[in-house]
Amino acid sequence: MKRLFIVSSYPAKNQLHGTNTVGVASYTKNTLKALTGFHKDLRITVWAETLEKEEVYRENGMIIKRVWKRGDYNSLWSLYKAISDRPSDAVIVPFEGYMVGGLSHTLLFVYMMLLWKLSGKKIYLILHQVVADFRPFEKNQLKAFVLNIIKSFFYPTLLYISFKTIVFEKKFKELLKNNEKVVVISHAVETMKKISKTEARKKLKLKKNGFYVLCFGYISPYKGMDSMIALWEKYKNVHLIIGGGPNPNHNNKRSYAKFVAALKKKAREKGIITTGFISEKKIPLYFSACDLVVLPYKTFMSSSGPLSIAFSFEKPVLLSRALEGYFDSPDFQKSLRLNPVTKNNLVFKLNKEDFFDKLKWTRKNLEKTVAFSKSMKETRSWEKIGKKYVQVLSQ
Structure with a gap:
């Protein structure tokens, strides 16, 4: 033993x-x-x-x-x-x-x-x-x-x-x-219980016919949520959700508290939804309710938990250019070969023009991007x- x-x-x-x-x-x-x-x-x-x-x-x-x-x-x-x-x-x-x-x-x-x-x-x-x-x-x-x-x-x-x-x-x-x-x-990829999008949105009081983009995880400078908020603009019926609260590792740091406060203030000014910490019971609600998961990270230093949850719920994903190192991994390359998407379809630069171009492509090709995430879910x-x-x- x-x-x-x-x-x-x-x-x-x-x-x-x-x-x-x-x-x-x-x-x-x-x-x-x-x-x-x-x-x-x-x-x-x-x-x-x-x-x-x-x-x-x-x-x-x-x-x-x-x-x-x-x-x-x-x-x-x-x-x-x-x-x-x-x-x-x-x-x-x-x-x-x-x-x-x-x-x-x-x-x-x-x-x-x-x-x-x-x-x-x-x-x-x-x-x-x-x-x-x-x-x-x-x-x-x-x-x-x-x-x-x-x-x-x-x-x-x-x-x-x-x-x-x-x-x-x-x-x-x-x-x-x-x-x-x-x-x-x-x-x-963690297995999590799915909920119908209609039911999830009803419980979260989200618009039935809106298109919701989710940035999920502890708020941290390297995760680029501040950059996402900066480039965001009102676009048709598209809404951004910043889903997460402060990281307990840094709660006692004054500079970090200022960063979080400034991020929330800017989000409110732009009409962006901020949730604070999302409890374990509500994680499936937000991932079931959203249409797209975005990771606007500024650097690639860890394998993202939120990305794995997105795969679990078979959600389309967009990754910042900083995360393109993912596509060096054999299982990512295999999933690209098996599905009609390219790395360029799934990766965006942290600027307004490129992000919204990729957002438009994703909305027109949801089945393709869902198939990629489903493939990654099975592989991992x-x-x-x-x-x-x-x-x-x-x-």
Whole structure:
């Protein structure tokens, strides 16, 4: 029986998405569900952040220990000692920037993983972000310069620490110089319950015959929601929904609070719908109600959860030029070959003219774009992706 330790942000009991956990949390839970579905003999302990208090409980056959606090050096060091003192066959770390706190907390966490490795622990990293350059989304260019210097030794250190490092797209492996430890396992598509568009719009009080464009996810500068709002203009019966609230990783930063406030103010001025945080129960409503999902990202540093949800609901998608690295992945290329769409049909520049040109094309070719998303949904199902995790963890 294999004993696995998972160190990750993790959703509250009986939840998948929540306001107090970061994006990696829901994906980690889905990954573990897939793993236990293929391997009944796994003994899994999840070492997660505290939500309201420290606690230990069982869920889905796993032990959940909520013992560390984001941004707390003492609790992180206690986590280090707890895992060091206990035997395990592997330590799996789904890694996302600022998951454990600020930059200094992240560096401490990397040091903890280094010590685990040196003590003989077998560490598997699942990198949810691989940043090529901080300048596109960091306004303070001096800070971006310093972060880029840190990055130059940060990723080599992570690769040294890991037994295997999993990334979600081919482009991210290339950014890690195709290191032999790096394995590409595509970002799986979460299965979610569909609702009829008519019913969803009625519940959300949206226009029955409108065309709704959805930008979904935590508000973050790199996701380009501010750029989307800036280029938006009233167009026939088309409406934009900014579906998401502030990222809990950055709630205590004054500059981030100003960014979110300015974004919401500009959206109101343009008649754009802003929802705030969308609860887990309402996610299917918004994706069922919309006609198109747009990702106006400024940089490609992670495989998008909202894109996977769009595929789950078989929704047409438009991706900013910054995300064209997706199309280097073999499964994206295969879906393009199987369906009557091209990369150029699905990618837009972050300017008004090109976006609305692609929007017009999409509205005229909904069946083609739906077929592409349906193909990606089938290719990236958890049934197929889960098997790949089993193969890697068996090494």
